[in-house]
Amino acid sequence: MSPRGPRIVAELGRPETPQETAERKALSSYTYRSSQTFRHLIAALLVTVAVVVVVVLGVPRGTITPADDIDVVAEAQKMSEAYDRTVLAPGVPADWGVNSAQIEGDDVSAWTIVYVPDDTSYLRVAQAFDPDASWVSRTLSGATPEGTVTVAGITWDEYEITDPADAGNVSYALATGAGADQILLYGTADAATTAVAAEAVADQIRELQKETR
Numbered sequence: 001m002s003p004r005g006p007r008i009v010a011e012l013g014r015p016e017t018p019q020e021t022a023e024r025k026a027l028s029s030y031t032y033r034s035s036q037t038f039r040h041l042i043a044a045l046l047v048t049v050a051v052v053v054v055v056v057l058g059v060p061r062g063t064i065t066p067a068d069d070i071d072v073v074a075e076a077q078k079m080s081e082a083y084d085r086t087v088l089a090p091g092v093p094a095d096w097g098v099n100s101a102q103i104e105g106d107d108v109s110a111w112t113i114v115y116v117p118d119d120t121s122y123l124r125v126a127q128a129f130d131p132d133a134s135w136v137s138r139t140l141s142g143a144t145p146e147g148t149v150t151v152a153g154i155t156w157d158e159y160e161i162t163d164p165a166d167a168g169n170v171s172y173a174l175a176t177g178a179g180a181d182q183i184l185l186y187g188t189a190d191a192a193t194t195a196v197a198a199e200a201v202a203d204q205i206r207e208l209q210k211e212t213r
Contacts, residue, residue, distance in 0.1 A: 070101050083111075089204070090200040090201045092117075098114070110127060110128040110129065121189040124187050128183075141167040143170075149174065151202065152199040154205055159174070160191075173194075174198055177209075178205045
């Protein structure tokens with residue numbers, strides 16, 4: 001049998017030259033390596049996704065327990081017993097949220113309730129126990145009253161603060177005495193909303209005033 005001659009390449013119509021053979025083999029090798037790299041990348045991505053799925057499914061699920069509603073009346077009763085004195089429990093509208101109800105302050109103890117009348121404002125109702133004469137001014141960062149306003153028979157000093165940033169983000173406040181205590185309503189709530197709180201504590205302020213007579 002006679003030896004075969006060089007293989008004729010159909011696309012060329014003639015045998016490959018050694019250079020063309022080398023180039024063809026190099027291209028084939030490159031194509032193979034590229035396909036293997038792509039397969040490895042896909043495999044790595046699939047493994048990563050599988051790990052993420054396992055981790056997500058393996059994390060214990062549960063419903064987030066919402067914060068308990070603050071019962072201002074109950075908390076006020078506790079503070080009244082602890083401090084042996086009457087503390088405010090305002091009867092504000094039921095749709096007002098309550099962020100906190102606790103004793104605040106270092107030099108002066110103040111029973112403070114933080115209300116959220118709406119999504120854009122807050123209002124603190126504070127009862128300072130036996131404060132010094134400058135407690136209101138210090139709490140309002142040195143603000144001075146613009147005048148007075150009477151709500152439900154109680155006369156309040158009125159503070160309209162033009163630069164809330166200098167007063168701890170307080171834009172409006174009302175302050176009045178209640179026997180040995182000071183009552184301060186302050187925050188970002190407007191005058192009408194603050195007046196609602198002032199009316200809600202009017203009867204309790206009168207009771208406090210009677211206790212010191």
